[in-house]
Amino acid sequence: MLFEELQIAAVNVRNPESLYKLLVTDLCGEKYFRDFETRLKPQIEAFISISSHDGLNYEQFNELLLLFDQDRVTRAFFDFFFGSNGPLKLDALPTCIARFRGFAMLAFGDFRFAYKKLCCLDADGLRQKLGPYSKTTEDLASEFSSRPVPALKIEKIPRSETWCLGYIAKGVYENEATAVASQIKESHSTALMKQAEVYQQLGERIKQVEAQGLRNTDVYLTWDYMDVYVATSMRKKWEFEETAEFVSALFSHESIRKLRLRYFDPTQSQCAYRIDKGLVEALMLKRARCTVYMVQESDTMGKDSELASTLAQGKPVIAYVPRIDDIEAHAGKLYEYPLDFFKIRFQVLQAEGVLDDPKLRPELSKIEPDFIKFINEFLQSMALYRQDQPLSLWSERDKEFKLNSAPFKSICKLLATAESFNFNKRSRTLREIHPLSLQVHLESGVANGVLVVRSVNDCAEILSKLLTNSLSFSIEEDARQGCTILKEKISQSPFRVVTNYEKMANSFWNFYLRSGY
Amino acid sequence: MSEFNIKLVPPSDPRLYEQRTPSYLLDVSVLEDLKEAIKTAKAAPKSSEEK
Numbered sequence: 008m009l010f011e012e013l014q015i016a017a018v019n020v021r022n023p024e025s026l027y028k029l030l031v032t033d034l035c036g037e038k039y040f041r042d043f044e045t046r047l048k049p050q051i052e053a054f055i056s057i058s059s060h061d062g063l064n065y066e067q068f069n070e071l072l073l074l075f076d077q078d079r080v081t082r083a084f085f086d087f088f089f090g091s092n093g094p095l096k097l098d099a100l101p102t103c104i105a106r107f108r109g110f111a112m113l114a115f116g117d118f119r120f121a122y123k124k125l126c127c128l129d130a131d132g133l134r135q136k137l138g139p140y141s142k143t144t145e146d147l148a149s150e151f152s153s154r155p156v157p158a159l160k161i162e163k164i165p166r167s168e169t170w171c172l173g174y175i176a177k178g179v180y181e182n183e184a185t186a187v188a189s190q191i192k193e194s195h196s197t198a199l200m201k202q203a204e205v206y207q208q209l210g211e212r213i214k215q216v217e218a219q220g221l222r223n224t225d226v227y228l229t230w231d232y233m234d235v236y237v238a239t240s241m242r243k244k245w246e247f248e249e250t251a252e253f254v255s256a257l258f259s260h261e262s263i264r265k266l267r268l269r270y271f272d273p274t275q276s277q278c279a280y281r282i283d284k285g286l287v288e289a290l291m292l293k294r295a296r297c298t299v300y301m302v303q304e305s306d307t308m309g310k311d312s313e314l315a316s317t318l319a320q321g322k323p324v325i326a327y328v329p330r331i332d333d334i335e336a337h338a339g340k341l342y343e344y345p346l347d348f349f350k351i352r353f354q355v356l357q358a359e360g361v362l363d364d365p366k367l368r369p370e371l372s373k374i375e376p377d378f379i380k381f382i383n384e385f386l387q388s389m390a391l392y393r394q395d396q397p398l399s400l401w402s403e404r405d406k407e408f409k410l411n412s413a414p415f416k417s418i419c420k421l422l423a424t425a426e427s428f429n430f431n432k433r434s435r436t437l438r439e440i441h442p443l444s445l446q447v448h449l450e451s452g453v454a455n456g457v458l459v460v461r462s463v464n465d466c467a468e469i470l471s472k473l474l475t476n477s478l479s480f481s482i483e484e485d486a487r488q489g490c491t492i493l494k495e496k497i498s499q500s501p502f503r504v505v506t507n508y509e510k511m512a513n514s515f516w517n518f519y520l521r522s523g524y
Numbered sequence: 525m526s527e528f529n530i531k532l533v534p535p536s537d538p539r540l541y542e543q544r545t546p547s548y549l550l551d552v553s554v555l556e557d558l559k560e561a562i563k564t565a566k567a568a569p570k571s572s573e574e575k
Contacts, residue, residue, distance in 0.1 A: 174548050181554045188554075188561040195565045203562050210555035217549050279549055 010109030036119030062094025171216035220277025260467035321448030330461035331427035452519030
């Protein structure tokens with residue numbers, strides 16, 4: 008783990024008063040302390056001289072702390088934060104203090120409390136208090152890569168069939184299959200019989216995929232390790248497919264493959280009842296080291312609860328918000344989506360005011376000058392088509408409609424542009440605006456922030472680094488928000504914070520620290 | 525007028541939680557009914573219009 012704090016790096020450690028403040032406030036976390044006493048100047052200069060030439064050894068470092076009226080530290084503390092490779096050179100001091108402050112933010116959410124708790128611990132105590140953060144990258148990488156393969160493997164359900172596990176998608180099937188069965192009792196036309204057989208094959212396939220999903224759940228329950236939970240919302244067919252595509256891309260990424268991670272993929276799991284499903288997911292959330300949360304077109308209570316549950320357990324959440332840079336390519340992808348997707352998305356984007364956003368309107372107008380009228384006319388033509396052909400799972404007929412619909416390509420482009428804008432907006436909300444993108448670890452009281460990424464590559468990189476303690480952070484004083492932020496460098500997201508609102512902090516820790524953490 | 529006079533009742537609405545059985549699995553009776561209807565339709569003599 009690397010920590011950088013520019014404000015501390017800029018401190019002139021050769022100035023006695025600056026050195027005093029650096030140690031007392033930035034290392035020991037004191038807020039109320041005695042003003043610098045000039046009578047100490049010659050003694051501090053002696054320490055500066057020693058540390059500039061030979062470096063301060065452990066004992067000398069403690070003597071300096073006592074000179075500043077601060078608690079001494081243990082050998083284990085000194086070795087962990089200030090390095091065990093010989094005496095501490097003066098120029099290295101700011102980097103070492105930034106390292107301590109980074110760990111303090113990660114594990115305690117408070118500098119003073121962290122110092123008081125950690126300065127007196129031996130190596131075992133430090134490992135216990137710093138938990139997973141205390142392990143080295145080399146040890147973790149070696150632990151992951153030397154893991155045995157599981158005895159039981161997941162039976163892969165192809166992306167195009169993952170929707171067969173969907174409770175709501177299956178409801179659509181049952182509804183439409185019942186309507187078809189009812190109709191062929193009255194009419195036996197060749198086209199209708201053909202469609203009835205398509206629905207029969209589909210039903211048989213759903214049964215097979217369900218059986219696979221049930222077996223897969225049993226397999227997940229046997230696994231010794233569970234590293235990653237994927238939180239997603241899957242109601243519609245396209246949501247299953249998008250999730251399956253993302254999960255496959257993420258876990259086949261080079262930086263992830265070598266770690267031999269085990270992950271819970273919801274597109275591969277089925278339960279017979281809602282109670283079981285809720286409990287299985289709760290167990291997977293408890294077992295996993297972190298959650299990857301997919302920001303999709305819509306978010307649901309289930310997925311948001313999984314994000315909250317992960318943060319409340321003090322575990323990291325990586326939120327993946329797709330970034331759509333190539334509008335033409337995305338429009339091409341949308342062309343293949345079911346027609347109902349367009350109806351729902353345009354209606355939602357319109358209802359949420361996205362299509363009226365003054366920043367988006369000029370972009371949409373370039374595609375179609377009167378884009379609202381254009382979209383509404385398309386939705387009307389689709390409604391008429393649906394009256395004639397109400398079976399949403401009959402994709403062949405929908406393809407014909409798309410081919411015969413002159414404006415359909417422009418419709419795809421309009422939707423791709425609007426979705427791109429919407430995802431950018433949601434990414435910003437999650438990273439910079441929403442107060443609940445940081446939630447408190449219920450045991451320790453530490454505020455735990457969501458790491459927001461915009462590409463599969465970044466998601467893979469951050470996941471790999473997160474699990475091997477090799478992330479880089481900057482510690483930044485944020486006057487605008489009245490706090491100090493531990494910002495993760497790939498995602499540029501706040502991972503931890505220390506507030507300047509002292510009354511709240513005092514009240515907060517009074518209640519949290521009673522839990523005996 | 526629908527091409528096949530098919531009406532979806534209730535409408536094909538995604539919010540079907542309350543309309544389904546407690547099970548998360550496919551209601552196999554739907555599939556059995558469909559299979560039976562296909563079998564019956566195949567066995568029935570075809571009218572000239574249906575041919």
